[in-house]
Amino acid sequence: MSAPSSSCDLVVIGSGLGGLSCAGLAALHGLDVVVLEAHDRAGGAAHGFERRGFQFESGPSLWSGLGRWPSSNPLAQVLRALGETVPVATYPDWGLLLPEGSLRIGVGPEPFIATVRELRGLAAAEEWSAFMTWLQPFSQAALALPLLALRPGLGMAAVLGVRRSARLARLAPQLAALGGAFGPMARRHLRDPFLLHWVDLLCFLISGLPMDQTSAAAMATLFADWFDPGACLEYPLGGSPAVVAALVRGLERHGGALHTSCPVAEIILEGGAARGVRLGDGQLIRARRGVVSNASPWDTLALLPPGSGHSRWRQQRAATPACASFLHLHMGLRGEGLQDLPVHHVWVGDWERGIGAERNMLVLSMPSLLDPSLAPQGQQVLHGYTPANEPWELWQNLEPGTEAYEQLKRERCAIFRQVLGGIIPDLEERVVIELHGTPRSHQRFLRVHQGSYGPALGADQGVFPSGSTPIEGLSLCGAGVFPGIGVPPVAVSGAMAAHGFVAIPQHRALLESLDLLRP
Template sequence: MSPDVPSPGTAPSTPQPAVDLVVVGSGLGGLCAGAVAARHGLEVLVLEAHDRPGGAAHGFARGGFQFESGPSLWSGLGRWPSANPLAQVLRAVGETVPVATYRSWGLLLPEGSLRIGVGLDPFLEVVRQLRGPAAAEEWSAFMAWLAPFCQAARQLPLLALRPGLGLAATLSGGPGLALLGQAGRLASLGGAFGPLARRRLRDPFLLHWVDLLCFLISGMPMEHTSAAAMATLFGEWFEPEASLDYPLGGSPAVVEALVRGLRRHGGALRTRAPVGEILVEDGRARGVRLADGERILARRGVIANTSPWDLLPLLPADAIPARWRGRQDATPACRSFLHWHVGLRSSPAMGDLPIHHVWVGDWQRGIDAERNMAVLSMPSLLDPSLAPAGHQVLHGYTPANEPWELWRDLEPGSPAYARLKAERCSLFHRVLEQLVPDWQEHVVLELQGTPLTHRRFLRVHQGTYGPAWPADRGPFPGGSTPIEALVLCGAGVFPGIGVPPVAVSGAMAAHRFVTAKQQRALLEELRLAQ
């Protein structure tokens, strides 16, 4: 039955709207999927339950301060060519994001307060001072050994990934031959990074450092973090003249650029449009029904930018095999976050700070222990537009280490909830005191967020940081489903958690609805396949 024809007996009084492709959710993965699909000429509608797009990357304003809720570490957005898939998607849809570059960040570690420059030489200097020349030599040897793996990862244009025939249909000639030559190294990046690091590193600080970077990237220790993801990161961060980027306007500026790209190519976005059901007929996704009852039909299919757990309630129980449902439901989850948003009057001490600080309490507790790591970012040091004149804006969070069980039975607004929130978020106070001892004298506005806050605004299962598929037990699942024309994207599918992975997943989802020839033409236009 054609998706444009209602089932017998429905006979709606008004025609049901129809588009080529419906995207459920406007996180970065969903926006990349929608924008790329629109770039290929499909009529796309992105639906978002919240009042603004972006998912975890959305922002909000309070009292003249512009706060962000998600990513704080960005790279590869300010130059072209770039190996960052998000930069490639933006290029594909004719958009750019102005950035401020910076080359150092702060660490508050058991070893002391450090300021580390991005790149190999600045890090070696810190290691030499902290651990001596033998440790610096050990790190140099590790990076030299890792370099060919980083090169192999960088030679793989992730926007060329395609199900079925994989890269064969989108890459040929020089790029394809180069990748064939790297096949062995690429295969060795299919597992976890921990074994690779432990094979070459012995110094405790260096192993702790790798563990910290892995946890920041994936929400998991290095024993479970993807080797390919880390090879890509090391390839970017430890190049000569390496730098990090901050998108001016914060993560909302990236979201706005993707929305502009979507609309530039004829796509549309609707907010405050929660999806109640993905319509399935004869084993095929035919569209969606919104929570208010409106039906929107999809001629080509549906892309779901939802978590594995939040997808299941949207599907008819009899439309999917029990085994697949059970696998989705059993997806392991990272723990949640605490969030801290603060508006501050500027002080001389703040002007000397790097934009980011990462704090670790005790290496021996494990990098993923409760409240053992926190990240503080003060982006207004690079982008003054985020705060009123003479003020700074700060975002703190504890990545993937806050247990849901502490919050599950509490009622937001209750005295018990307020007490626990104040107790748990006091961690941020203690960390900031190490940088700005008198910070409380400068506070204008303070907001605290919990796993319940995260679940409320992002509609995510248990407020989780994301799925926790361990790389040592196989890759993240792909975007396929047992339902024809229903494709998944986002942090729950390959390549996993993080901005570059979700951009890849969105592009891959879009490319399932176009031919390999169309995909290759786009790659050639971007000079990713020549």
């Protein structure tokens, strides 16, 4: 790959889904964009890798709204704007291993209500139905605001236009209620313990935070999607790397460039404004318009020259709480007799410990059931992780490769086999390859502070940050604003960062081309 150009309009640091969404849209709008990725491959937390014929992924496991149009999924909207699509396989249900027992629940309103009726009785089923009915106007309000219309500053009304803005004004009470956390809304209408635990589970899966900190708008959108009568889950064929590849194709089609193995050492400030970066090898890349950082807030601060001002903002960002990290399992299995398993399982050990308690939740995925190309013939690939519940403090003083590190890894990752043994009793005889990842793995490969997947910014603390900074020409997106767990908000943050460098008429024209401004 050729060396990066010495100048461009916009430098994007990091090629996670947020950074690539930003870069692709900025290139679409005519900016000369260079994306710089420290790793040897694009994707950030959504990258993939191969071992012995098994295609493993480190990225998202649960997808929806990616393979159909129109779609409320902002990532699907970004891909369509870039002229890209990602083929998906659909499936109707997922497995749940809960304290109440082993369940297989279909996506959509009726399958879940039937499960609740069987598990908790008619009163609980009616309680859930009433909650869904009450929530529907809020879900419709959330869908009425096209998230790709968001931009820094006060220009969103001009992007939306008079008619769409008037419609949103009529929905102001519902939109105002969606500005906080979802927990109070759920507690106001739900009393059954299982239903409250279920909401907490869904919140943690999409945000890495419990329901009292998860965005009400995000959950209202999720319920509008997942509990629609025609709802289904999706898996992008080729996994997360296929989504990354589509974003890279879109970027390059519109004149942008991606450079891997190019770690940024410093953001260059001139006259107090971000005007480029210095790479680890010393090369300077000038940016006429500015710099967007897809790195975490703590890692972005480390790239700024010391003594460059804005001390209060720096202190606030440095004090941003971090999501806990992950344990990962990548396993290749002999696949005979596994075809009838659910593609996904979510395991919860004990509701009373709290949904975010360490090693209290696992997500397990066997995507080769949908996409056989991910594994050698007759075999299956399995991906498991503990979603944002592994404490960094256990690992921070251990050096990878030492006996103490390997011992802790064996102890902490034993939870995967404990749970899998209940799903695949002859697991031991099936294992072809087994790999484990720890917070130190994430710190190393993603070059991220404490192995975290991003800031733990609760919706109960106020409006989410926009990605704007007090430094002229410097914006944040992806892990700089949201935890990497939630794909839709990460894509929105990338689009928002891009539109901060684009005139309002261009921004509006994009939404019109996607038919997102229909009254």
